[in-house]
Amino acid sequence: TEACLGAVEASGELNAFVHKTPEIAREQAAAADARLKAGDAPDLCGIPLGIKDLFCTKGVASQAGSAILDGFKPEYESTVTRQLFEAGAVMLGKLNMDEFAMGSSNETSTYGNVVNPWRAGNSEAALTPGGSSGGSASAVAARLCLGATGTDTGGSIRQPAAFVGITGLKPTYGRCSRWGIVAFASSLDQAGPMTKDVRDAAIMLGAMAGHDPMDSTSADLAVPDFEAALTGDIRGKVVGIPKEYRMEGMPQEIEDLWTRGKEMLRDAGAELRDISLPHTKYALPAYYVIAPAEASSNLARYDGVRFGHRAKLSQGDGITEMYEKTRAEGFGDEVKRRVMVGTYVLSAGFYDAYYNRARKVRTLIKRDFEQAFDSGIDTILTPATPSAAFELGQTFDDPVQMYLNDVFTVTVNLAGLPGIAVPAGLDSKGLPLGLQLIGRPWEEGDLLNTAYCLE
Numbered sequence: 001t002e003a004c005l006g007a008v009e010a011s012g013e014l015n016a017f018v019h020k021t022p023e024i025a026r027e028q029a030a031a032a033d034a035r036l037k038a039g040d041a042p043d044l045c046g047i048p049l050g051i052k053d054l055f056c057t058k059g060v061a062s063q064a065g066s067a068i069l070d071g072f073k074p075e076y077e078s079t080v081t082r083q084l085f086e087a088g089a090v091m092l093g094k095l096n097m098d099e100f101a102m103g104s105s106n107e108t109s110t111y112g113n114v115v116n117p118w119r120a121g122n123s124e125a126a127l128t129p130g131g132s133s134g135g136s137a138s139a140v141a142a143r144l145c146l147g148a149t150g151t152d153t154g155g156s157i158r159q160p161a162a163f164v165g166i167t168g169l170k171p172t173y174g175r176c177s178r179w180g181i182v183a184f185a186s187s188l189d190q191a192g193p194m195t196k197d198v199r200d201a202a203i204m205l206g207a208m209a210g211h212d213p214m215d216s217t218s219a220d221l222a223v224p225d226f227e228a229a230l231t232g233d234i235r236g237k238v239v240g241i242p243k244e245y246r247m248e249g250m251p252q253e254i255e256d257l258w259t260r261g262k263e264m265l266r267d268a269g270a271e272l273r274d275i276s277l278p279h280t281k282y283a284l285p286a287y288y289v290i291a292p293a294e295a296s297s298n299l300a301r302y303d304g305v306r307f308g309h310r311a312k313l314s315q316g317d318g319i320t321e322m323y324e325k326t327r328a329e330g331f332g333d334e335v336k337r338r339v340m341v342g343t344y345v346l347s348a349g350f351y352d353a354y355y356n357r358a359r360k361v362r363t364l365i366k367r368d369f370e371q372a373f374d375s376g377i378d379t380i381l382t383p384a385t386p387s388a389a390f391e392l393g394q395t396f397d398d399p400v401q402m403y404l405n406d407v408f409t410v411t412v413n414l415a416g417l418p419g420i421a422v423p424a425g426l427d428s429k430g431l432p433l434g435l436q437l438i439g440r441p442w443e444e445g446d447l448l449n450t451a452y453c454l455e
């Protein structure tokens with residue numbers, strides 16, 4: 001813990017930690033020592049972690065990367081962080097992220113962007129760590145902490161993990177409780193571990209997962225021993241290669257990475273099979289209707305009354321002015337864009353044309369995966385991202401270009417499936433690239449074991 005606290009202190013240029021909690025860390029570390037001495041050492045006993053700012057942590061600033069939550073200190077602990085602390089974990093502090101987890105580059109944060117600890121060749125240009133869990137990715141890659149929590153609504157664990165060369169797992173929807181996690185798009189949001197390797201992800205997921213009556217979508221299933229699933233034996237497993245993920249204009253380096261991944265799984269004894277997921281091309285547009293729709297509803301609660309920031313009012317201002325001024329000041333541009341898109345697609349005249357159609361597309365995407373699994377596929381292998389980490393500032397002004405980053409990851413959230421990104425090599429500039437594996441629902445153990453064969 002002391003070593004990590006020192007590293008965090010010296011890591012200012014990464015801008016990964018936005019609230020440091022050394023007193024809490026030392027208290028938790030002392031308690032972990034005592035448990036160790038008493039011979040009661042749970043899985044994460046004394047393991048220093050970083051916590052994404054989206055998780056409510058009792059008495060500790062939890063702002064979801066937004067100015068509208070300035071000064072908000074929750075009275076309660078999220079279920080996931082509570083379970084991590086009960087398993088002995090130590091909290092070093094809260095990690096930077098895109099505002100309300102909306103973004104793919106960490107540039108929408110009210111705290112300013114995070115920097116990727118990797119540099120391209122000799123270039124001085126700073127790179128994005130990806131988003132929205134960019135602080136978590138950067139902190140784990142720079143070894144400021146041994147693991148971090150992330151959340152993934154459309155790729156926010158897997159894309160940043162790929163951009164910094166670490167492992168990131170988005171569990172099956174319902175595996176980890178969403179209680180106490182600031183909501184973005186509730187039917188897609190899922191918490192997961194971001195760690196240096198697959199084994200750490202398995203251990204951390206074990207502590208994060210489990211049924212929680214406080215979240216009505218939390219699954220009432222036993223949590224298997226994910227670490228025990230890491231046998232390295234995938235003989236007889238069938239790995240699907242979906243042809244729709246071979247996008248036009250995909251860089252050769254991504255193609256080569258995918259080929260290497262296939263070879264590694266074949267060498268480990270898996271059978272490769274070409275498959276088709278025909279509705280893949282509609283996933284991104286459907287996601288960017290559904291996610292903003294849910295966000296516009298979830299973010300209605302930031303009204304200046306209940307949480308965080310309230311605008312200064314002028315003489316004669318009423319409650320409407322209070323709402324308007326607070327939201328105008330408190331939300332950043334990307335959040336406002338999503339709220340407007342979401343409100344539009346849910347409005348009476350357009351509901352059927354946009355929101356309802358997107359929901360139908362979502363069902364078709366889910367069915368594509370079900371059919372693949374029914375035909376005997378165990379796991380699906382794809383690239384995690386269409387490119388390596390890009391330069392900060394590059395795509396920020398072009399929201400559609402930014403949304404294209406999520407082309408390989410959003411399908412998994414729409415279908416509620418588990419997906420994992422694992423580091424799988426470097427591009428010609430020496431930057432990390434990631435592969436993605438997609439698993440059957442509730443088969444995270446199997447998924448982790450397949451990912452283990454790619455390490």
Ligand code: GLN
Binds near residue numbers: 131132184
């Ligand atoms: N980049 C996607 C978005 O901006 C995904 C974000 C996420 O998974 N939280 O919506």
